[in-house]
Amino acid sequence: MACADPFLQFDDQSFALQLQLEEIEAQRELQSGKWREDSPPDFALALDNFEAELKKAIVLVEDLKFAHSIAKAVDSDAAAIEELRVEETQSVQDRDFALSLNEDGNLPSKDVTDLPGMPRLGAESIESDDVLRATEASTFSIESSSTVAGPSADYIVLQRAVLQNLPQLKVQCSVCGESLHRHFTVRLVCGDVYCKPCLKSFFLRVAKDETLFPPKCHRQPIDISIIEADFSVEELTAYRSAELEFTSTDRIYCGNPECAKFIPMPQRALDYASCEACTARTCMHCKALAHDGVCPADEARQNLIDFADEQGWKQCFGCGEIVFRKKLIQIIVVDARPSSAIDVV
Template sequence: MTSEDDFDISILKFQLEDIQEKQFKGKWNEKNPPDFFVALEKFESDIKNILQSIEDAKIAQSIARAVDLDAALIGEFTTEERQARHDHEIALQLRDGIQDISPEPTSPEKDVEIFSDVASSSLTNSSSSYARQADILERLYLRRHECIICTSLLKQGANISVGCPKGHVFCEGCVRNLFLLSISNEDLYPPKCCEKPIPFSLVSEHFTSCESKKFSEAKIEYSTQNRVYCFRSECGRFIPRKESDNDQAECIHCYNKTCIHCKKAAHEGDCPADEALHKLVALADRNQWVRCFQCRSIIDRNQGCNHMR
């Protein structure tokens, strides 16, 4: 605001005080006020509207100047956002073998140009400056609601926040694809934004109960060490640890049993792939321990005859 603008504001406020003082003078019927009182009310309303418009313009220009001063910093921030999005798109290309799926990114220079436009519009005195400034500020607002994957501009309420440190948001389609793809591809699990895992609880409302169940099953599978899968090639399903009984794991889909050591069909006797058992047997031999003929457990006889039943 210039000194002339400040002077105009002072004049308007003085006129407003004068009008309000005159309104208190005189007595008349409230339902039938004199014409001059009606005119004063109209004049008062006009002055208040003008003052409000000036205040709004001051706020908009203040924002514009701040953007101009921080243009370099904002440009750097948007460049980091673009790089994160580009890295994710490359990962999708490598996974699916799809070529050129990424939209052409906006250049950093164009980002700074947008921010500079705001400042230049705030420094003009033409009657169109406010309209131009409003248009630019709207563009900046929409950029803060841009899907980090597909770059679609999202309406208020349509953006999905995932707790990203940088405040990135997703559209529903992209967040669904991100989680559904991670179910069948462990390389994409867990879904992340800026290297931070996205809690499923933040996006669960966008998935069906069946999809939520599949994601929970994938979470159990990917967090299990030394996993066991059904030995049958026609099945090959993951067998949760709770389904294991000693050295065998029963598939909950086809009900066949798999050896947890060699990962082949369940079999009787010791498994050659059970390294821990081989070490234990070697230790038993050195200490002259023997194995029970019934349950095959290793025991140390400290009394009785040499015959075991």
């Protein structure tokens, strides 16, 4: 049920928003720990975003309150303004009548509409559509409250009457066709409007279907940052993992058939990759589970072994590395001076 006095309603809304801001500060004081400035934790980002939204809402409520104040002032002063206009009109008519009594009775009379700075407040002239369009929520209109037809109705009564007949401003989702308020929708670069559930569902489908990656609408890319706040930690992690997989040029999947998950670069070594999901190790060469010995699929290693055989080199029985024997030649250089000899290897 709408509040009888809109100004009291705005005060209540401002007070509630201020309480939420104080709650955010209290939550920040309860949190502990340190983190890098460019990598804050999720709860810090959530509190910052929520605080920014609250501040925007406070500004909007104050603007609406100011717009209603102006509308109420115009309504309350309309009678006085109209009375002054009527008096000025009568003065002009009296002047014209006095001039017509002179000998030169053909002097042109001055049109009432030419009076400088005179407001016209007839039934058809007092409108507040500009206030309505500017605030997108204001419901003030005094079109039917002109003093020409009689005394104007109370502002609160007029405001409540228009409130009941004013349709809510909504936009239609391009996907599901449902009409929602603007803050529940997202307008993309291409101009299409998506409701947040539809856009989130699309990103989740992209994470499971590579043919939809990268997400686009009318060939225009869609950045997940515009809807990221609506994702849970698990959903966002799943999308980021799929993004790493779909953009990788050298894909390695877990050799465990029951897992088969993508293994990103930080989890890879020279000969094997470690899967964080099942802890299994995968051979980087044959893509099967890690095994002992030289992998036949390791072409670089096999070429080295063939070259070692040609050179007569052997593999170490302990570690399997290739070794060869180096002969040491001792040369004695005799100096002309007595009792001096140098061994050179």
